[in-house]
Amino acid sequence: MSATSAYDLELPELETMGLERSEVLAAIRDARSRHWLARTPLGFMLSDYRDAVAVLRDRRFHSALSLIPQMAGLEPDSYMQTRRRSILAMEGDEHARLRRLVAPAFTPASTDRLRPFMREVISGLVDAVATQGSCEFVSDVCEPYPIPIICELLGAPKEDWKLFSQWATDIFRIFNQDLAADLPAIERASGQLEAYVLAMIEERRRRPTDDLLSTLIVIEESGDRLSSDELVMLTEAVLMAGTDTTRNQLGCSVALLTEHPDQWALLAERPELAPRAVEETMRYLGAVRGTVRVASEDIVYRDVLFPAGTIVSVALASANMDSDVFASPDTFDITCERDALQMTFGSGIHFCMGAALARAELQEALPLLARRMPDLGRDGPVEWKPPTFGIWGPARLPVRFTPPGG
Ligand code: HEM
Numbered sequence: 001m002s003a004t005s006a007y008d009l010e011l012p013e014l015e016t017m018g019l020e021r022s023e024v025l026a027a028i029r030d031a032r033s034r035h036w037l038a039r040t041p042l043g044f045m046l047s048d049y050r051d052a053v054a055v056l057r058d059r060r061f062h063s064a065l066s067l068i069p070q071m072a073g074l075e076p077d078s079y080m081q082t083r084r085r086s087i088l089a090m091e092g093d094e095h096a097r098l099r100r101l102v103a104p105a106f107t108p109a110s111t112d113r114l115r116p117f118m119r120e121v122i123s124g125l126v127d128a129v130a131t132q133g134s135c136e137f138v139s140d141v142c143e144p145y146p147i148p149i150i151c152e153l154l155g156a157p158k159e160d161w162k163l164f165s166q167w168a169t170d171i172f173r174i175f176n177q178d179l180a181a182d183l184p185a186i187e188r189a190s191g192q193l194e195a196y197v198l199a200m201i202e203e204r205r206r207r208p209t210d211d212l213l214s215t216l217i218v219i220e221e222s223g224d225r226l227s228s229d230e231l232v233m234l235t236e237a238v239l240m241a242g243t244d245t246t247r248n249q250l251g252c253s254v255a256l257l258t259e260h261p262d263q264w265a266l267l268a269e270r271p272e273l274a275p276r277a278v279e280e281t282m283r284y285l286g287a288v289r290g291t292v293r294v295a296s297e298d299i300v301y302r303d304v305l306f307p308a309g310t311i312v313s314v315a316l317a318s319a320n321m322d323s324d325v326f327a328s329p330d331t332f333d334i335t336c337e338r339d340a341l342q343m344t345f346g347s348g349i350h351f352c353m354g355a356a357l358a359r360a361e362l363q364e365a366l367p368l369l370a371r372r373m374p375d376l377g378r379d380g381p382v383e384w385k386p387p388t389f390g391i392w393g394p395a396r397l398p399v400r401f402t403p404p405g406g
Contacts, residue, residue, distance in 0.1 A: 003305040006037065006044050014038045014045060021317075021387045028318045037304065042292065043311030047318035049325040049340065055301065055314055056348035061293035063350055064311060065089040087237050088350060091296070095349060101226055102234060105215045108356040113210075114152060118364040121148050126372045130403055134379050137397040138251050141369075146246040149361060150239055155200065155211025167193045168243045171236070175390050190236070197235045201228055212238070242354045245287055246361050248385075248393030249344075253281035253366060255394050256332065258378050263334050264370050271367035277334040278362040279342050282320075284332045286344030287393050289317040316343045373401040 012031035016024045028047045031038040038045045046055055055061050065088045087098055104110065125144060129135040147165045148158070156164060170189030173182035200213055208214040216226055216234065226234070257264045257277075267277055292313045295306040306312060321329040325340045345352035352358065369376070376399055383396040 003300045003303050005305045005307060006310060007307070009035075009037065009304065011035050011037055011039045011044075014040045016040070016387070019387065021384065021392075024387055025318060025321060028315055029321075032318070036302070040313065042313055044306070045313045045315055047315040047322075049319040049322035049343065051302075052314045052316065052319040052343060053347050055293060055312060056291075056346060056350070058299070058301070059091070059349065060296050060299050061312060062091045062296045063088055064292035064294045067294060067311075086233060086240075087353070088241070091349075097224070098226075098230065098234075099349070099353070101219055101224065102216065102353065104219060105212055106353055106356055108360070110215075111153075111357040111360050114149060114357070115360055115364055117152050118149055118361055119368060121145060122365045122368050123372075126369065130372070133403045134398070134400040137254060137399045138247075138394055139396075142247040142251045142254075142393075142397075145250060145365065146243045146361065149357075150242050153212045153357070154235060154238070155204070155209055155213050156196075160196075163192075163196070164239060165243075168239050171240055172244060193236060193239070194232050197232045198228060201231055238354065241352075242357065244391050245354075246358050248287035248391050249282060249358065250362060250365055251393040251397055252285040252287050253278070253362060254369065254376075254399075255382050255397050256281050256285045257366070257370075258376060258397075258399065260332060261375075261377065263332070264376060265374065267334065267367050268370035268374050271371070273334055274363040274367045275359070276337065277366055278359055279338065280332065280334045280336065281366075282344040282362075283326070283338065283342035284320070286317055286320060286342070287391055288344055288346070289387065289392050290315045291346060291350075316346070319343045373399075376401045 012034045014027060014031050016027055019027065028038070028045070031045075032047050036046070036048055036051060038047070046052055065086065087095065090098065122141075122145060125141045129140050135141070147161050147168070151158070151161055151164055167189040170185045171193070173179075173186050179186075197213075201217065204211075204214045204217055208218065213231065213235070216231055219226065257267070263277075267273055290313055292311060295308050295310045295312065297308050299306045299308075320326070320343050323329050326338055345355045345358075378398065379400040380398040382394050382398075385392050385395050
């Protein structure tokens with residue numbers, strides 16, 4: 001029997017633009033009760049945990065990152081179309097080779113050396129607001145947190161933190177709606193970052209240290225090494241993939257915990273719960289709510305044909321609430337040991353390369369914040385970013401707490 005094309009199926013239609021997160025999840029749940037596949041303005045959507053894992057692990061489904069310039073209507077010869085390809089847009093042997101070479105630099109053991117520095121950074125951010133008794137948590141704590149850590153990881157000095165922060169902001173405009181208008185700023189930032197990293201590479205080749213760039217420079221496997229071009233691309237990928245994600249996840253996790261003061265208090269009392277608290281907050285309120293794939297060839301999955309070029313989105317936030325995999329998924333509990341891994345870091349070959357680093361950043365930040373701001377509570381409504389498929393979290397999170405000695 002030949003498979004039916006996804007385009008010929010009668011499927012629930014999902015339009016989630018402008019809906020609140022809870023409404024999005026409810027709409028997806030409703031669609032899923034009718035069919036495991038839904039039609040959306042951005043291709044077809046999968047929302048079950050098992051489907052999400054299966055598609056992300058299926059190498060015939062490629063990352064759709066490389067389609068962004070095309071979707072934005074840019075000319076094929078524009079800078080964006082010809083620029084160095086990110087690891088997230090690579091597939092097959094080329095991708096596998098890079099991941100293999102880079103893996104030793106991103107193990108939990110290699111990111112653990114940064115934990116004392118992470119505590120120092122988060123402590124400094126709390127010190128800056130401690131006596132005020134209130135702050136805007138996103139701009140005061142979440143936003144400044146990851147850049148110093150990425151710089152420390154790479155080996156860039158403190159005086160350059162601001163530069164990195166500006167480059168990250170500008171290059172991130174790739175995900176704004178108006179790519180054509182943003183292109184000059186993106187190109188400028190990308191060019192400056194490249195020049196900076198090339199100079200750093202030269203310096204590290206002369207005088208290696210224990211930072212990430214030095215590690216990546218000396219990594220060698222069967223005579224294979226990373227080229228300067230690849231080192232620049234990886235640095236950009238780390239800066240881009242490692243800043244806004246962590247910021248937003250910290251905002252999501254803290255916003256969620258302010259709704260559960262008993263669990264915040266428990267975390268202050270039992271910091272050893274930090275790893276579980278991180279997994280549970282990422283499951284319940286993840287900063288990356290979905291990702292997109294494109295069929296590289298005709299693919300039959302669950303008796304449905306996805307013709308080459310079909311776009312498939314994977315709803316990670318819904319997979320994280322799948323009751324077939326997570327018992328009582330709507331219950332938020334940082335003491336609970338879940339049977340399955342939360343999906344906010346993705347799955348398959350593009351599984352987050354910085355997961356160990358991000359986990360360490362959050363595991364250090366949350367218990368320290370809970371201890372230093374034990375009665376942290378909302379000081380006004382949370383303003384959420386629009387719940388699109390990109391990186392999501394609070395835009396504003398006003399909080400209050402008792403200052404030390406108060
Ligand atoms: C809580 C914070 C983070 C979250 C939620 C997150 C989430 C993700 C997700 C979902 C993917 C896969 C995307 C896809 O399959 O389409 C990914 C890939 C990636 N992440 Fe993260 N990430 C985080 C932090 C970081 C950090 C700190 C780094 C820095 C080292 C990083 C570096 C990367 C890279 C380089 C990739 C691409 C991997 C590849 O294509 O092989 N991420 N991340």
